[in-house]
Amino acid sequence: MPSRKFAEGEVVRGRWPGSSLYYEVEILSYDSKSQLYTVKYKDGTELELKESDVKPLKSFKQRKGGSTSSSPSRRRSSRSRSRSRSPGRAPKGSRRSASASHQADIKEKGARREILQVKLTPLVLKPFGNSINVINGEPEHMEKNDISHKNKQERVILSPESSYIATQYSLRPRREEVKVREIESKEQKLAPKVPAALEPFQVTTPQRKELEFGGVPGASLIMIGLPACLFLLLLQCRQKDPSLLSLPPPLPALGELWEPRVCGIYLLWFFVQALFHLLPIGKVVEGTTLVDGRRLKYRLNGFYAFVLTSAIVGISLFWGIELCYMYTHFLQFALAATVFSVILSVYLYARSLKAPRDELSPASSGNAIYDFFIGRELNPRIGAFDLKYFCELRPGLIGWVVVNLVMLLAEMKVQERGTPSLAMVLVNSFQFLYVMDALWNEEALLTTMDIIHDGFGFMLAFGDLVWVPFTYSLQAFYLVTHPQDLSWPLASVIIALKLCGYVIFRCANSQKNAFRKNPTDPKLAHLKTIHTSTGKSLLVSGWWGFVRHPNYLGDLIMALAWSLPCGFNHLLPYFYVIYFTALLVHREARDEHQCKRKYGLAWEKYCQRVPYRILPYVY
Numbered sequence: 001m002p003s004r005k006f007a008e009g010e011v012v013r014g015r016w017p018g019s020s021l022y023y024e025v026e027i028l029s030y031d032s033k034s035q036l037y038t039v040k041y042k043d044g045t046e047l048e049l050k051e052s053d054v055k056p057l058k059s060f061k062q063r064k065g066g067s068t069s070s071s072p073s074r075r076r077s078s079r080s081r082s083r084s085r086s087p088g089r090a091p092k093g094s095r096r097s098a099s100a101s102h103q104a105d106i107k108e109k110g111a112r113r114e115i116l117q118v119k120l121t122p123l124v125l126k127p128f129g130n131s132i133n134v135i136n137g138e139p140e141h142m143e144k145n146d147i148s149h150k151n152k153q154e155r156v157i158l159s160p161e162s163s164y165i166a167t168q169y170s171l172r173p174r175r176e177e178v179k180v181r182e183i184e185s186k187e188q189k190l191a192p193k194v195p196a197a198l199e200p201f202q203v204t205t206p207q208r209k210e211l212e213f214g215g216v217p218g219a220s221l222i223m224i225g226l227p228a229c230l231f232l233l234l235l236q237c238r239q240k241d242p243s244l245l246s247l248p249p250p251l252p253a254l255g256e257l258w259e260p261r262v263c264g265i266y267l268l269w270f271f272v273q274a275l276f277h278l279l280p281i282g283k284v285v286e287g288t289t290l291v292d293g294r295r296l297k298y299r300l301n302g303f304y305a306f307v308l309t310s311a312i313v314g315i316s317l318f319w320g321i322e323l324c325y326m327y328t329h330f331l332q333f334a335l336a337a338t339v340f341s342v343i344l345s346v347y348l349y350a351r352s353l354k355a356p357r358d359e360l361s362p363a364s365s366g367n368a369i370y371d372f373f374i375g376r377e378l379n380p381r382i383g384a385f386d387l388k389y390f391c392e393l394r395p396g397l398i399g400w401v402v403v404n405l406v407m408l409l410a411e412m413k414v415q416e417r418g419t420p421s422l423a424m425v426l427v428n429s430f431q432f433l434y435v436m437d438a439l440w441n442e443e444a445l446l447t448t449m450d451i452i453h454d455g456f457g458f459m460l461a462f463g464d465l466v467w468v469p470f471t472y473s474l475q476a477f478y479l480v481t482h483p484q485d486l487s488w489p490l491a492s493v494i495i496a497l498k499l500c501g502y503v504i505f506r507c508a509n510s511q512k513n514a515f516r517k518n519p520t521d522p523k524l525a526h527l528k529t530i531h532t533s534t535g536k537s538l539l540v541s542g543w544w545g546f547v548r549h550p551n552y553l554g555d556l557i558m559a560l561a562w563s564l565p566c567g568f569n570h571l572l573p574y575f576y577v578i579y580f581t582a583l584l585v586h587r588e589a590r591d592e593h594q595c596k597r598k599y600g601l602a603w604e605k606y607c608q609r610v611p612y613r614i615l616p617y618v619y
């Protein structure tokens with residue numbers, strides 16, 4: 001039998017069950033049979049912990065600026081309520097124990113949440129509900145302590161989503177905002193006071209989580225449908241008559257599609273981009289606050305990676321390397337990238353099974369298929385290398401520009417032209433501008449839904465590594481074999497449309513980012529806002545007073561401008577506009593749903609003031 005590591009009376013750090021937070025505890029006793037330590041937290045809470053959940057004090061570095069309090073309930077005053085994890089002070093004499101972390105490891109069938117069987121007799125956890133309601137200041141139903149629950153085991157589920165949102169948004173109000181808050185508080189209904197003993201718990205009653213993307217059937221369909229759709233589009237695009245009504249040619253045999261050399265080039269591309277990302281150049285910034293209070297660091301060097309990639313492409317051209325090889329083997333490249341994204345998704349899912357609960361995505365569900373699709377782990381990292389962040393901007397987005405360039409060269413070769421067509425130049429320049437904008441404003445990615453909400457699974461792995469470079473470049477691919485004679489007047493109208501879309505997209509995104517960075521920025525002083533009880537405000541004038549998603553409107557206008565140079569003979573080059581409209585309408589609904597939960601009444605007020613979502617008077 002292994003010997004015990006800690007002695008009675010020793011002061012150590014004990015993990016709070018179901019979380020990755022450690023608090024100062026005193027060892028009370030050790031049960032050699034169950035190999036559990038009974039420990040006492042500073043606020044009097046007694047729990048039973050496994051040895052692996054107990055660490056010597058010296059193994060902890062004090063976090064810079066973090067709480068030094070060793071009791072979760074004491075931290076309450078200095079940190080947001082939602083971050084505390086201890087049950088708080090119990091009435092004197094009421095002994096509490098818990099089958100703590102070994103119970104927390106039990107995985108409920110089909111449920112991703114770790115279930116914590118807590119024998120916390122005086123606590124009534126059920127009515128507490130979702131913490132978001134509490135921070136919203138909305139009226140909420142709350143029962144009082146139910147004495148009849150005494151001595152019964154309460155089965156509680158720590159909802160990662162509730163704690164995630166609460167942590168993200170329970171910011172302390174700025175001084176300037178306090179005034180506004182006082183005025184607004186008259187309008188807001190007061191939330192009933194939560195009994196002190198319940199306050200630190202962020203728990204919800206077991207509830208069925210609504211799944212996005214049509215749940216398991218929807219996710220399964222998307223996972224089969226997207227690769228099928230990709231190959232259909234690419235095959236159709238090479239047809240002389242790419243009409244959607246005509247049948248696509250049969251898919252070449254697998255032996256023809258699977259090209260080891262192409263796979264090698266693809267892997268080389270991916271790892272060279274990874275290497276560029278690892279270079280110690282570029283600013284390091286912190287992402288949004290995570291459930292456990294941490295803020296991950298990200299190196300912003302996408303633009304440098306692009307410059308280095310351009311240098312490599314330039315040298316390759318100079319040496320006469322045949323870049324058109326990619327055009328002639330486009331399907332093979334698409335297959336290599338697809339296989340790679342599937343392998344990556346399997347790896348991501350497998351590693352997520354070992355990830356601590358706090359590191360799971362609030363979008364994940366506990367269902368293996370759904371989680372494989374949406375991603376189980378929020379920020380999978382190998383050391384400091386953030387896989388999701390890297391894939392979102394680098395191999396796919398920079399790859400898209402390279403694919404477009406290859407198509408431009410292929411057009412000149414196939415159509416025996418000395419210069420590329422005007423249509424091809426427009427498509428290339430428009431999309432180049434879009435990618436440059438993304439890399440230049442790289443930091444803005446850190447607040448997107450993909451980074452803070454969705455996990456890293458098949459959806460983003462395939463989306464980033466395959467969907468973006470191989471379908472977003474469809475217009476350029478189409479133009480190689482379907483030449484368009486674009487007149488200058490029409491080209492001018494298209495350029496004006498693109499610029500108009502870009503101005504809306506960039507100004508809307510920049511306005512929101514600037515406001516989120518510094519709500520008291522004097523440059524934004526003219527804008528009207530609605531205060532929300534999370535401490536954050538919502539813009540209700542300027543771009544965000546025009547429609548609720550002006551950035552999506554700008555993006556959609558740009559999408560149309562990317563397709564127009566391809567003429568009006570076929571629908572195929574308009575695939576991007578159609579797909580993107582569907583994606584953004586769905587994305588808008590997802591975001592709306594999350595905002596309603598975050599901001600409650602304030603969001604409803606915003607919707608009243610700004611009734612249209614994307615397109616004024618239409619949608």
Ligand SMILES: NC(=O)C1=CN([C@@H]2O[C@H](COP(=O)(O)OP(=O)(O)OC[C@H]3O[C@@H](n4cnc5c(N)ncnc54)[C@H](OP(=O)(O)O)[C@@H]3O)[C@@H](O)[C@H]2O)C=CC1
Nearest residue numbers: 448449509512516537538539540544551552555587591595
């Ligand atoms: N090309 C492509 O394939 C894709 C492009 N995109 C583009 O990416 C960009 C980012 O999109 P996305 O991450 O979906 O979302 P947004 O940039 O639109 O961000 C939505 C968030 O903004 C905040 N917000 C909403 N309304 C207001 C307001 N009135 N005042 C202040 N803050 C507000 C809320 O977050 P909070 O309050 O928490 O700050 C909300 O959750 C967009 O420009 C989009 O077009 C997106 C998907 C695919």
Ligand SMILES: CC(C)CCC[C@@H](C)[C@H]1CC=C2C3=C(CC[C@@]21C)[C@@]1(C)CC[C@H](O)C(C)(C)[C@@H]1CC3
Nearest residue numbers: 222392393434437438445448450459463464467468
């Ligand atoms: C089709 C699937 C079901 C979903 C796949 C979606 C992905 C292709 C997109 C999800 C969000 C994206 C973003 C961009 C590219 C497409 C994906 C990955 C983005 C990097 C494009 C450039 C923009 O400026 C941006 C704001 C940085 C975008 C962020 C979101």
